[in-house]
Each structure stands twice: as C-alpha cells, then as structure tokens.
Amino acid sequence: MALTAAAQHNLFDTFSKPKLVSDQFAFTEGCSVAKNGDVFFTDQPNDKIWKYEVETGKLSVFLDKAGRSNGTYFDKKGNLITCADEKGELWSVSPKGKVTVLMTSLEGKQMNGPNDIWIDKKGGIYMTDPYYQRDYWTRKITELDGEHVYYLPKGAKTPIKVIGDMRQPNGIVGTxxxxxxxxxxxxxxxxxxxTINSDASLSGKTLLFNQGSDGMTLDERGNIYITGKGVTIYSPEGKKIANIPNTDNWTGNVVFAGKNRDILFITASKCVYVLKMNVRGVE
Structure with missing residues (x-):
C-alpha cells in the first residue's frame, strides 16, 4: 500500500532501499544540513556530534563532549545550534567548534531537556522540552510545571512558553x-x-494526523516527513503518502542533505542511512 502511494507521488524509487552509511553509534539523533550540504548529527549516549560529508562519504567527529546534544539546527551564520540536555541548555557551536551557551535555565529552573528546535527568519528559536529521564542526570524529577514548547527570541536568555497543553512535545519544524x-x-x-503570528506566538491549532514524531523535515512540495517506525511521509493536508522502513527499532530523525538537498539522511538508532529522492528538502 505504501509503495503504491509513493509510486503515485514519485517521491523516491520504490525499488531502492536506504543505504547504510555506518552502524558504529549508540543512538543517533539531531541531524541538520550545513549550507554546503554536509550533515551534522548527534550520538547522544557517546556525547559526540558527527559530520558526514555527503559528496565523499567521509565520517568524522566534529565535537567531542557535546553537552549530550540531541536536536540541532543551523542558524544563518553557519553556527550549529544544539539542544544540550546534559544541563538543559541551548548551545551555539561555531564552524570551528567553539561553544557559546545561549540559554541556561527558565527563571532559575533547569529545563526538562531541550529536544528539538527550529529557527525562524528573525533568528528566534522554537524549542520542544519533554522530560526523558537520562542515566547521566543526578535529578530524578522535573523542576517545571510540565512539558511544553518554548520560543527564545534572538539575543534573549529566557524562553517564552508558546504551547502549554501537550503531553510530551518532541519533533518540530516550520515552513x-x-x-x-x-x-x-x-x-x-x-x-x-x-499559525505563526508576527510576535512569534502561535494560533490556529489544527490536528494534522494521529501519529507522533521524534524528528521532522519538509520537502519542496510541503510534504511532512516524520520519524519513529521508519520515515512516514504525509501531505500538507495530513494524508499519509508513504513509509520508508528500516531494520532498526527506532528512527530518530531525518533531513534532506547534499548540495542539491535531494539525499534523505536518516538517523536510526545505531545506524545512519541515505536514500536518493526525487524531491528536494527546504530546510
């Protein structure tokens, strides 16, 4: 069924399977694409950020001791913004690996664990903050009143709550x-x-589909790519189009990579994969 739908939409060659790049990791997450098309992704249990050069296939460690970074996103200046959930912070990592801490707390209280982010045109950061107990934390309970979505204006130190009615927010992406x-x-x-309002607040909450996601990305047609059991693709209207399976238990994140943004890069537990697409990404 999924293959038939995918063939109709011509998103990818349905006879092709994602190609394994490497299976040397503990749990991969937080993939983001640099301006030149290379991918940076996290291996949170091993506390590293990796770089994958799409054109050459080369893998290398970009940053060791990465604050247990999870989700990431590049800003306009080429800095990698990371969800450093070891201490509930947001970091900005320069292309040379210099770390600047952007956010440390919410009015003196530690964030649950910044998980995924998206940066708007103003340079403001939307951030999901679920609570997943980590074995490297000393704390056992949250300091906050729930698991919410926040907005950190550019240059600000304190995030603003923009969604307060979710059970456990995770994947996030903007158009x-x-x-x-x-x-x-x-x-x-x-x-x-x-709907994103001019003051960065949100309105017009609309349920798109009954499926959650760890990480998310968009293609040029406005289709939404979500993760979990493989990569599932939905139309902008919320209709399921296709599923790209893999052999791992959990797919954490996904992004379009390469100089043409037509290579789907998939983080899946201990593995990372690539798949040639017939559409381009827009992140």
Missing part, C-alpha cells in the same frame, strides 16, 4: 515562508499545525 509551525506531541501520538 520556509515562516507561516506555519508543525509540532508533534509524541506522548499523545498526534501532530499539529500552528
């Missing part, structure tokens, strides 16, 4: 025109679309 924000409530297995 290139800055009109809409997609947010997954992984705990409730639902994904919503919001």
């Amino acid at each position: 290139p025109d800055g009109k809409y924000l997609y947010v997954s409530d992984l705990g409730a297995q639902k994904t919503y679309r919001y």
Whole structure:
C-alpha cells in the first residue's frame, strides 16, 4: 500500500532501499544540513556530534563532549545550534567548534531537556522540552510545571512558553515562508499545525494526523516527513503518502542533505542511512 502511494507521488524509487552509511553509534539523533550540504548529527549516549560529508562519504567527529546534544539546527551564520540536555541548555557551536551557551535555565529552573528546535527568519528559536529521564542526570524529577514548547527570541536568555497543553512535545519544524509551525506531541501520538503570528506566538491549532514524531523535515512540495517506525511521509493536508522502513527499532530523525538537498539522511538508532529522492528538502 505504501509503495503504491509513493509510486503515485514519485517521491523516491520504490525499488531502492536506504543505504547504510555506518552502524558504529549508540543512538543517533539531531541531524541538520550545513549550507554546503554536509550533515551534522548527534550520538547522544557517546556525547559526540558527527559530520558526514555527503559528496565523499567521509565520517568524522566534529565535537567531542557535546553537552549530550540531541536536536540541532543551523542558524544563518553557519553556527550549529544544539539542544544540550546534559544541563538543559541551548548551545551555539561555531564552524570551528567553539561553544557559546545561549540559554541556561527558565527563571532559575533547569529545563526538562531541550529536544528539538527550529529557527525562524528573525533568528528566534522554537524549542520542544519533554522530560526523558537520562542515566547521566543526578535529578530524578522535573523542576517545571510540565512539558511544553518554548520560543527564545534572538539575543534573549529566557524562553517564552508558546504551547502549554501537550503531553510530551518532541519533533518540530516550520515552513520556509515562516507561516506555519508543525509540532508533534509524541506522548499523545498526534501532530499539529500552528499559525505563526508576527510576535512569534502561535494560533490556529489544527490536528494534522494521529501519529507522533521524534524528528521532522519538509520537502519542496510541503510534504511532512516524520520519524519513529521508519520515515512516514504525509501531505500538507495530513494524508499519509508513504513509509520508508528500516531494520532498526527506532528512527530518530531525518533531513534532506547534499548540495542539491535531494539525499534523505536518516538517523536510526545505531545506524545512519541515505536514500536518493526525487524531491528536494527546504530546510
């Protein structure tokens, strides 16, 4: 069924399977694409950020001792913004690996564990903050009143709550025109679309589909790529189009890579994969 739908939409060659790049990791996450098309991704249990050069296939460690970074996103200056959930912080990592801490707390209280981010045209950061107990934490309970979605204006130190009614927010991505924000409530297995207002607040909450997601990305047709059991693709209207399976238990994140943004890069537990696509990404 999924292959038939994919063939109709011509998103990828349905006879091709994702190609294994490497299986040397503990748990891969947080993949983001640099301006030249290379991919940076995290291996949180091993506390590293890796770089994958798409044109050559070369893998290398970009940053060791990465604050247990999870989700990442590049800003306009080429800095890699990371969800450093060891201490509930947001970091900015320069192309040379210099770390600047952007956010340390919410009014003196530690964040649950910044998980995934998306940066708007103003340089503001939308951030999901679920609570997943880590074995490297000394704390056992949250300091906050729940698991919410926040916005950190450019240059600010304190995030603003913009969504407060989710069970466990996780995957997040916005449209290139800055009109809409997609947010997954992984705990409730639902994904919503919001209208982004001029003051960065959100309105017009709309349920798109009854499936949650760990990581998310978009293609040039506006299709939404979500993760979990493989990569599932939905139309902008919320209709399921296709599923790209893999052999691992969990797919954490996905991004379009390469100089033409037509290589789907997939982080899947101990492995990372690539798949040639017939559409391009827009992140």
